[in-house]
Amino acid sequence: xxxITLRGITWNHRRAIDPLLATLPHFQAEHPDIDIQWSSRxxxxxxxxxxxxxxxxxxxxxxxxxxxxxxAATGCLESLDSLMTDQLQSSFVGxxxxxxxxxxxxxxxxxxxACQVAAVRxxxxxxxxxxxxxxxxxxxxxGRDARRRGQWLAIGLKGVHALMSLFTLCANLGRPCGVTxxxxxxxxxxxxxxxxxxxxxxxYCPPDVLDWNSIALHEHMIGRDDLVxxxxxxxxATYAEEDIRRPLRFLDLPGLITSTSRGSTIGGTGVGLSAHxxxxxxxxTYIRYLGQSATQMAFALNHGQPARRDAWxxxxxxxxxxxxxxxxxxxxxxxxxxxxxxxxxxxxxxGGDLVERHxxxxxxxxxxxxxxxxxxxxx
Numbered sequence: 001x002x003x004i005t006l007r008g009i010t011w012n013h014r015r016a017i018d019p020l021l022a023t024l025p026h027f028q029a030e031h032p033d034i035d036i037q038w039s040s041r042x043x044x045x046x047x048x049x050x051x052x053x054x055x056x057x058x059x060x061x062x063x064x065x066x067x068x069x070x071x072a073a074t075g076c077l078e079s080l081d082s083l084m085t086d087q088l089q090s091s092f093v094g095x096x097x098x099x100x101x102x103x104x105x106x107x108x109x110x111x112x113x114a115c116q117v118a119a120v121r122x123x124x125x126x127x128x129x130x131x132x133x134x135x136x137x138x139x140x141x142x143g144r145d146a147r148r149r150g151q152w153l154a155i156g157l158k159g160v161h162a163l164m165s166l167f168t169l170c171a172n173l174g175r176p177c178g179v180t181x182x183x184x185x186x187x188x189x190x191x192x193x194x195x196x197x198x199x200x201x202x203x204y205c206p207p208d209v210l211d212w213n214s215i216a217l218h219e220h221m222i223g224r225d226d227l228v229x230x231x232x233x234x235x236x237a238t239y240a241e242e243d244i245r246r247p248l249r250f251l252d253l254p255g256l257i258t259s260t261s262r263g264s265t266i267g268g269t270g271v272g273l274s275a276h277x278x279x280x281x282x283x284x285t286y287i288r289y290l291g292q293s294a295t296q297m298a299f300a301l302n303h304g305q306p307a308r309r310d311a312w313x314x315x316x317x318x319x320x321x322x323x324x325x326x327x328x329x330x331x332x333x334x335x336x337x338x339x340x341x342x343x344x345x346x347x348x349x350x351g352g353d354l355v356e357r358h359x360x361x362x363x364x365x366x367x368x369x370x371x372x373x374x375x376x377x378x379x
Contacts, residue, residue, distance in 0.1 A: 008060035012040035019304030052076035055274035068102035073342040108270025110307035115264040134259040143204030156217035160352035169194035171263025171336040185376035240322035266335040343379030
């Protein structure tokens, strides 16, 4: 028998590709008639390449939930509603599954869960004799002491990551950005407070943080000994594994004003099924497999970041990742879903650059707000 071949596309980090490849032999042992060929692409492509373009080439697409409105509008993916049993719908951590539901249909199976949380080098923090910050004000006190020793706070604010940090801080204040075009994008007072905090943070950070995305932030924090603490970054739990020479520890998001960890802008990934696939039932069989508890547990054993709550609650997995899951669960459970309407990706692409330009001192705050609202309405 000639096996059915399904082509899949993900992004090229060990957190993304390794668990897919590691769990594939088990799936193929159960389904020898189905072969999966995975390819990967850079993070920037994952964040912005239109799904309808990928759907013409690939059967299986690992994607980010802000594409949901575009997917619903173009019909480029098949709905996965038929896979969503009552039990499965309650199996994922935080709003991971909810983020892929748009227009009453489910467009992807969550396979990876993440949101913005704090990252810390505990060895450097202890040397400064500081507790873990629970608020941004206590973080600034840490920053002052760090600078006296030639050390820094850190964050990644390149492009879209600057916009996500603005979103997170507004939501943390209890005044999240608008997620539909019939409402303003920004609560201006909340946005002013958020930007003021980000500008203040930059005074305790090396200048090149405006050139860093999430992966670069993690790499710099484990690769050098002068970056003590980051208040908000999309967590890559694999940087807390024991094979990392200077491992990070991940903790709940510090509150901007109080210690509440609410409002972190959810990330993570799901896997969708192309509407152009010639083998949709085989693809659904594989997608169902990826959402199973045993598969998600195996993801965690192969540098993955599972989306199922039972994997997050597993003590052995938590220990393997330096208590990342127990230490950030509160933030994950109270995470916020960013806009997903058709056309939003243009705002995300251009808006990130605008926020970055403001933080570089190249654009006044009032002009930034005007341009962000213009992108929101134009979408």
